[in-house]
Amino acid sequence: MGGAVSAGEDNDELIDNLKEAQYIRTDLVEQAFRAVDRGDYYLEEFKDSAYKDSAWKHGNIHLSAPCIYSEVMEALDLQPGLSFLNLGSGTGYLSSMVGLILGPFGVNHGVELHLDVIEYAKQKLEDFIKTSDSFDKFEFCEPSFVSGNCLEISPDSTQYDRVYCGAGVKKEHEDYMKNLLKVGGILVMPLEEKLTKITRTGPSAWETKKILAVSFAPLVQPNHMDSGKSNVVYLPPMVVRSLQDLARIAIRGTIKKIIQQEAGSQTGNSPKSLPRCKRRRVRHRRMETIVFLDKEVFASRISNHSDDNNNCEEFEDETLEEEEKGISEMKPDPPVNFLREKVLSLPLPDPLKYYLLYYREK
Numbered sequence: 001m002g003g004a005v006s007a008g009e010d011n012d013e014l015i016d017n018l019k020e021a022q023y024i025r026t027d028l029v030e031q032a033f034r035a036v037d038r039g040d041y042y043l044e045e046f047k048d049s050a051y052k053d054s055a056w057k058h059g060n061i062h063l064s065a066p067c068i069y070s071e072v073m074e075a076l077d078l079q080p081g082l083s084f085l086n087l088g089s090g091t092g093y094l095s096s097m098v099g100l101i102l103g104p105f106g107v108n109h110g111v112e113l114h115l116d117v118i119e120y121a122k123q124k125l126e127d128f129i130k131t132s133d134s135f136d137k138f139e140f141c142e143p144s145f146v147s148g149n150c151l152e153i154s155p156d157s158t159q160y161d162r163v164y165c166g167a168g169v170k171k172e173h174e175d176y177m178k179n180l181l182k183v184g185g186i187l188v189m190p191l192e193e194k195l196t197k198i199t200r201t202g203p204s205a206w207e208t209k210k211i212l213a214v215s216f217a218p219l220v221q222p223n224h225m226d227s228g229k230s231n232v233v234y235l236p237p238m239v240v241r242s243l244q245d246l247a248r249i250a251i252r253g254t255i256k257k258i259i260q261q262e263a264g265s266q267t268g269n270s271p272k273s274l275p276r277c278k279r280r281r282v283r284h285r286r287m288e289t290i291v292f293l294d295k296e297v298f299a300s301r302i303s304n305h306s307d308d309n310n311n312c313e314e315f316e317d318e319t320l321e322e323e324e325k326g327i328s329e330m331k332p333d334p335p336v337n338f339l340r341e342k343v344l345s346l347p348l349p350d351p352l353k354y355y356l357l358y359y360r361e362k
Contacts, residue, residue: 004067008051011037014066017053023070032073032097035134038066041093041124060114062090064166064216068195069094071211075188075197076162083107083158083238085180086143087150087189088166088219092121095143096128098162102141104249107160109236110145111153113220118145130360136339139249148233149222151176157235165189168216178206190216248356252339259338 005021008014015033018024024033039050043058050056056063072094078084080103086095089110099108112118125143129135150165151173159182168190169177178198181187187198188211195211222231241249343356 003053003065005053007053010051011039014038014051014053018066018070021067023067023074025074028078028101029070029073032100033070035100035132035138036093036097036128037132038063038093040127040132041091060117061120062117063093068214069097071195072164072188073097075195075211076164076186078102078162081105082161083182084109084141084162084164085160085235086110086164086166087177088112089121089143089145090117090166092125092143092145094164094166095121095145096125099141099143100134100138104139104141104241104245106141107238108141108143109160110143111148111150111233111235112145113147113149115147118147121145129358133335133337135358135360136337139253144236146233146236148231149220150233151219152222152231153180153233153235158238159185161185163187163189165219166216167220168193168218170218173219190214251356255339255342259342 004023005014005017008017012034015024015030018033019030024030039047041063042050042056043061046056046058053066055065055068076084076098078098078101080101082102084095084098084102084107086098086109089095089112092110095108095110099106102108110121112121121143122145129140129142157180160180161182162185163177163180165177165188171192174191177187177189178200181198181200183200183202185200187200189196189198193213193215195214197209197211199207199209201207340357340360343353346353348356
């Protein structure tokens with residue numbers, strides 16, 4: 001699956017393309033996609049393909065195409081404080097983006113069949129927490145991963161507000177998946193070659209919506225031939241945060257508010273996100289235009305008056321080159337992690353400062 005949008009040169013350009021094609025439609029989803037660099041979840045030797053709109057698989061490690069993940073994130077309608085279950089959690093890329101939206105009081109669980117993939121996901125999660133500046137811009141709901149077949153989840157498990165399955169589901173397993181949902185919850189899964197959104201509107205009432213045609217590898221069926229018995233999967237417990245965790249969340253939240261107030265007093269307005277300044281590729285005026293309309297694609301050639309006037313075309317190309325040169329010279333300074341600087345300036349013992357920063361390495 002994939003190929004719905006052009007390849008990007010980096011994560012931001014990939015997100016720009018997904019927005020332009022209407023796969024990303026809400027600010028909350030856009031922020032999460034920009035905060036988690038897709039390239040960080042690739043093996044180093046494959047990173048050249050990280051910003052293409054295509055799936056990637058190496059051994060047991062797998063990532064769906066960006067256009068699929070964006071449709072999933074939009075369909076889940078995520079909000080802070082919800083509980084989320086990711087069936088076939090893989091590298092943890094999707095779980096990390098979801099965690100940025102759920103916030104510190106949400107629940108973020110994943111079930112993955114392959115132990116080597118769980119270890120990979122845990123390492124990527126640790127890298128994100130320790131090295132990404134995006135981590136300090138959000139309050140994060142850290143994912144927890146367990147191993148096992150997602151078709152063998154204990155029937156006594158707690159139900160969730162949001163559930164996503166990243167493998168093809170047979171019709172015979174539809175009810176099993178629905179029973180993982182709370183009333184009011186949303187389930188998104190590939191069902192009979194269609195990415196499907198199911199909302200539980202009552203104890204026995206459902207609303208179903210087909211989103212788009214997809215092709216996913218099917219869920220691995222449980223195999224009881226060796227042991228002769230089922231390997232029940234027990235999901236992580238939904239525990240209340242410790243007082244220490246709550247204190248850290250409150251302190252970091254207070255510091256963020258102070259930073260916002262200081263920024264507002266300096267500008268005279270409430271702080272807004274600064275526009276990203278980056279060099280864009282120059283495109284000629286004569287081009288093919290692709291129009292997306294209800295998932296149908298129409299192509300047409302747009303001609304300009306410059307087609308009949310070589311002098312005008314040369315003048316326009318020179319102007320575009322000058323504009324490109326000006327933009328490339330306006331590269332912004334590296335972003336400052338104001339939260340980190342503020343914490344380090346506090347009159348506190350170093351161990352407490354490092355605790356407030358989640359012992360992050362920079």
